[in-house]
Amino acid sequence: INLQIASNGGNASSPLMYGLMFEDINHSGDGGIYAELINNRAFQGNREYPSTLEPWVPVGNAILTLQNTSIPLSSALPTSVNVAPKPHSNTAKIGLLNPGWWGIDIKPQKYTGSFWTLCSFQGTFTVKLQSNLTDEVFASLDIPSLCQHNKWVEHTFELIPHVAAPNSNNTFVIEFDSSSGSVNFNLISLFPPTYNNRPNGNRPDLMEALKSLNPSYYRIPGGNNIEGDIFHYPWRWNETIGPLTQRPGRPGTWGYTNTDGLGLVEYLNWCTDLDVEPVLAVWSGMYLGNDVGHILTAEALAPWVDDTLNELEFILGPVSTPYGSLRASLGYPEPWPLKYLEIGNEDNLYTNGSSTYAAYRFSMFYDAISAAYPDLKIISSTGDYTAVGGSGSTATLTDYHVYSRPDTLVSMFNHFDHASREYKSLIGEYAIVQGNVEGPPQGVDWDLPKFDYPIWIGAVSEAIWSIGAERNSDAVVGMSYAPGFQNLNSYSWSPDLISFTADVSQTVLSTSWHVISLLSNNRYTSTVPVTSDSPIGPAYWVAGTSGNGKYTFKTAIYNSTSPLPFNITFEGVEKGTPGLLTVLSAPGGLSANVLEENGAPANVVTKNEINLVAGSGGLFEFKLNNWEVAVLTT
Ligand code: AHR
Known part of the structure; x- marks a missing residue:
């Protein structure tokens, strides 16, 4: 393959080309990146998931009872747990314990905690981090009661274990002397150190895994999770802000209650911490499900449009x-x-050409928002051009999602070659979720299982898809793999970009993660034309420059029957110029990074860095094998 790469004449590259997408799916927020260690800390309930005591356990001869006391902690958190001694029991100490989200990792570091009480108890509370298997206590602290009659009172504390626990089968315990009667507890919280030491913040290890992808934007907070299902609970920004006592939580779309401790402000701070542009999603007036009223009429939608304006004023x-x-x-x-700002999520799935989205819902949002915030870039969620503007105006972006199979995604390499340059696309979600099938490229069969983890040829085909997007960065604003996280203790969707255990002991960076890391960490400011003597496929490529004779060449090989020799010259690059060729490979197309049976993550992706020097005429020569992804920089 002989390629000559020009020094100019391409398109400016989108500065947002590689980004992230987050929604609380797979316990990726609660029990995941949100660092709160206490599971069911405030007994939040709703019509879909009523309040429960799970997974709290009584300590000593305690009886735990959920109560809606006449004096609630707040209208958002009306339910508390009453901890009372069993009648006729003579155990001095009673209390309750929480096993965390499938365990609690204990290290000699500072844990910041708090709990609220309603009681007249005047003794001492003892908080502890202890083993669930033995009697070993890793940290213990006595806290004088601050209880006041008929008033909820907060107790705060810090626990510093003297030693690391040998495993994560540990619990958090609160005890008190039972002779003084019962105590009501609510909002019992415990945080380990967080990323950037944010109060109410995120797990550092998972934040690092995101940060090292060099992302430029964050699409939040969904996905399906902003929509709400037949119980009609969309994500509401104003119920996710302020003190945790003021956040009622909601039934998430993915099978569990969201505490909303990870709320709008936390999402925006998260973007600040990662130094990325927020791409904020708002609810578009459509619930998931086929019940009557799952799409709001224009009249019913109007207050929600106003609500979005309030949210924007807040931000x-x-x-x-x-x-x-x-x-x-x-x-x-x-x-x-x-x-x-994106209006809704996947409105194309529920509509066709004459959709209620395009007919009135999108334009109601578009008109109101663009009048108040003309500089805001508004994104429709149809992925096509059926909703590209309000009354007489034009939207700037549309969000295109693709879940696919390797052959199919590779066949879509040219997808954006003839796409609108006026209405640009954000690829807000993409992933290979199923394998190839006989015959011509096919779509996903959603009735069949999806992969457990991203497989290597899937990641290679995603690289080709990404290269196709980079070539069209005057039409494509950026792309984000979805979903971003899989909590291996409880999930409903695979494959995912990053898998982890709730007890923080293991993290699996998928094959797709490695590909994105390579492509995203090698950016350039403009594409440049490539002249070739070979057709595109089985090698797919893009070239770019950041000026000053600096070039970036990216390629991925899909279904080559033999090694492919590359001979590349870059305009203005002379003999003796150094180049760095980074090559990703894996042992087979179906190989994947997984958490193995022995509990350790396996990495199948090899990264080879090869120093090259341009030969006569500035020629770089190298060979690539089938299913390799490579970047050459000068
Ligand atoms: O990424 C998982 C789901 O796939 C998202 O919630 C939704 O937007 C898409 O259908």
Whole structure:
């Protein structure tokens, strides 16, 4: 393959080309990246998932009872646990314990905790981190009661274990002397150190796994999870802000209650911490499901459009406005730098050409928002051009999703070659989820199982898809793999970009993660034309430059029957110029990074870095094998 690469004449590359997408699916938020260690900390309930005591366990001769006391902690958190001694028991100490989200990792580090009580108890509470298997106590602290009659009172504490626990089968315990009667507890919380030491923050290891992908945007908070299902609970920004006592939580779309401890402010801070552009999603007036009323009428939608304007004022408005002032009251006088807003999620799945989305729902949002915030880039969620503007105006972006098979995705390499340059696309979700089948490229069969983990030829085909997007960066704004996380203790969707155990002991960076890491960490500011004597396929490529004679060449090989020799010259690059060729490979197309039976993650991806030097005429020569992904930089 002989390639000559020009120094100019391509398109400016989108600065957002590689990004992330997050929704609380697979216990990726609660029990996942949100670092809260206590499972079911506030007994939040709703019509879909009523309040429960799971997984709390009584300690000593205690009886645990859920109660809605006449004095609630807050209207958002009305349910508490009453801890009372069993009648006629003579155990001095009673209490309750929580095993965390499938375990609690204990290290000699600071744990920051709090709990609220309603009681008249005047003794001492003891909080402990201890083994669930033995009597070993890793940290213990006595806390004088601050209880006041008929008033909820918060107790705060820090626990520093003297030693690391040998495994994560540990519990958090609160005990007190039973002779003084019962105590009601609510919002019992415990955090280990978090990324950037954010209070109410995120797991550092998973944040590092995201950060090292060099992302540029974050599409939050969904996905299906903003929509709500037949119980009609969409994600509501104003119920996810402020003190945790004011957040009722909601039934997430993926089979469990969301505490909403990870709320709008946390999402925006998360973007700040990763130094990425937020791409904020708002609910478009469509619930998942086929019940009557799952799409709101224009009349019913109007308050929700107003609600979105309130949310935008909260994020972007000056402190002189009501919601800007609310933001400031929460400690954020400066607005967040929001530039992108998506209306809904996958409205194309529920509609066709004459959709209610395009007919009125999208335009209601578009007209109101663009009038108030003309600089905001508004994204439709149809992935096509059926909703690209309000009354007489045009939307700037549409969100295209693709879940596919390797052969099919490779066949879509040219997908954006003739796409609209006026209405650009965000590839808000993509992933290979099933394998190839006989015959011509086919779509996913959603009735059949999906992969457990991203497989290597899937990752190679995603690389080809990404290269196709990079070549069209005047039409494609960026792309994000989805879903981002899989909590191996409890999940409903695979494959996923990063898999982890809730007890923080293991993290699996998928084959797809390795490909994205290579492509995203090698950016350039503009594509450049490539002249070739060979057709595209089985090698797929893109070339770019950041000026000053610096070039980046990316390629992936799919279904080559022999090694492919490359001879590449870059305009202006002379003999003796050094180049770095980074090659990703794996032992077979079906190989995957998994958590093995012995509990350890296996990495099948090999990364080879090869130093090259341009020969006569500035020629770089190298060979690549089938199913390799490579980047050459000069
Ligand atoms: O990524 C999983 C789901 O796939 C998302 O929630 C949804 O947008 C898509 O259908």
